Amino acid sequence: QVQLVESGGRFVQAGDSLRLSCLLSAPPFKIYNMGWFRQETGKEREFVAAISRLGISTNYADSVKGRFTISRDKGQNTLYLQMNSLKPEDTAMYYCAAGTNYDSMSTSQNIDYWGQATQVTVPS
Secondary structure, eight states: OOEEEEEOOOBOOTTOOEEEEEEEEOOTTOOOEEEEEEEOTTSOOEEEEEEOTTSOOEEEOTTTTTTEEEEEOTTSOEEEEEEOSOOGGGOEEEEEEEESOGGGTTSGGGOSEEOOOEEEBOOO
């Protein structure tokens, strides 16, 4: 069984930095592509960033390029999202995601597993 547990979300000021973490529990030898999505109240869940199984490839939404960095540890079971220069429009619930097809990780319908989300709030 696959389980994703996010942590690190909190209230921060505009311009601050924050790092989200996601711990992946999966069957032995099963490595997933992983990513982050976010969802504001009343809006669709949107893609933020993705990283391939071995951490070689990354992909970012245009809205976060140059500010956010996705990474995973060498053991491949912890995912991170370093968020710098945070803006009020980054306020959302942030979801960790795992999938088997890296090329479709930016589409929420193609995600196999979701975490329970962590809240990031950046007031205007």
